[in-house]
Amino acid sequence: MNIIYLTSLTPYGKGESFVLNEIDALQAMGHRITIIPIRPGTDLEVPGYTVFRCSAHGLRCYVGAVQTLVKNPVRSLTACWNMLSKAGSFAKACKNLYFFPKALAVARYLSEDGTIDFIHSHWLATVSTVGYIVSAITGIPWGMTGHRWDIYENNAVRKKIETACFLRTIDQRGKRHILPLISEEDRKKVMCIHLGIQIPSLQKTKRKHQNTIFHVCMPAFFVKVKGHRYVVEAFRILKQKNIRDIDCTFWGEGDLRESIENQIVREGLQDWIKIGGYIENKKLLKAYEERRYDAVLLPSLSLSAQEHEGIPVSLMEAMAYEIPVISTNTGGIPELLSKGAGIMIEQKSPIAIVEALLRLKEDQEFYAAVSQKGRERVSKEFNNELNTQRLLRYFRKPSMSKRRRP
Incomplete structure (x- = not known):
């Protein structure tokens, strides 16, 4: 045609x-x-x-x-x-x-x-x-x-x-x-x-996280609907608990970048959260392929009946590499993460983010199950x-x- x-x-x-x-x-x-x-x-x-x-x-x-x-x-x-x-x-x-x-x-x-x-x-x-x-x-x-x-x-x-x-x-x-x-x-x-998205072929290697540090990333524009501030608040809680073997990298640019950087400095979280700036999609996917990240975060917000997340490609891409994702039950996200294909939490809840991260980090069977279900979901419905x-x-x-x- x-x-x-x-x-x-x-x-x-x-x-x-x-x-x-x-x-x-x-x-x-x-x-x-x-x-x-x-x-x-x-x-x-x-x-x-x-x-x-x-x-x-x-x-x-x-x-x-x-x-x-x-x-x-x-x-x-x-x-x-x-x-x-x-x-x-x-x-x-x-x-x-x-x-x-x-x-x-x-x-x-x-x-x-x-x-x-x-x-x-x-x-x-x-x-x-x-x-x-x-x-x-x-x-x-x-x-x-x-x-x-x-x-x-x-x-x-x-x-x-x-x-x-x-x-x-x-x-x-x-x-x-x-x-x-x-x-x-x-x-x-x-x-x-x-x-x-294009579904990658995966090497037959273990899918459980292997890093000494549990590495998390959040690939998203610095805009209000993405919910960066609640990730920072979640890591403030981790710092208070003296949990130092989890870190996060924010990938992206946007109007709220400076305010999020200030929040990170204000809370003294420079050792927990890094801002990597813009990253080419091919480089991000390569990082997923090499298992440099153990989980992906996107605590999106529903700001109004018309301002909310759709079905984020950023989550699909991580799931395709059997990397578990944590997001909120807002917008179109439940269509992607329902039935255990990812971890869905309430919006604006730093505590829920902490609990989800710790469970993925500490429960290997749960980690493997979410990883596998996520891959299966995108392979069948978002291919x-x-x-x-x-x-x-x-x-x-x-x-x-x-x-x-x-």
């Missing part, structure tokens, strides 16, 4: 690596993928992909938009009007309006190509606005993937799904939220297919190759849903 992937930034930014995982799997199956970011940067973050680069308001974009309007004025204006009138608010309508020239230019590009089989929009906000308009003009079948904030934004989702072949959510929580927003007729188009194959079936069957005219 010849498939278009509409993205926000990828492959120009770092925030959508999960989309590239999906694209890599499709290309490995022999499909041709062209990525069209609606907000492309100037330098490719990840080279090696076929990309149609067209800034939303550059000369190339305006020329393509005018050509499309001249050739298909009724379809173009109707589709754009729908994305204005059905946006749900003035602010969302303005966001959609900003990308109208981009959508018309992409429609021109795909019409000239003439070989495109399917359009897939990652994100339900302005990315799928572009997808809706392009499909309406070209007649190419399309689908969309919703993540988290973009589902809650509800930018003309009811109108978009009328012509989409499917709406895929990445977790059950997102699916539950989207169903009341759309018509009963279109609810059959909604399915949950998790994002996945990038298997889940991409599931998604591909919907690309291949655009007639599975009745597509109505815009």
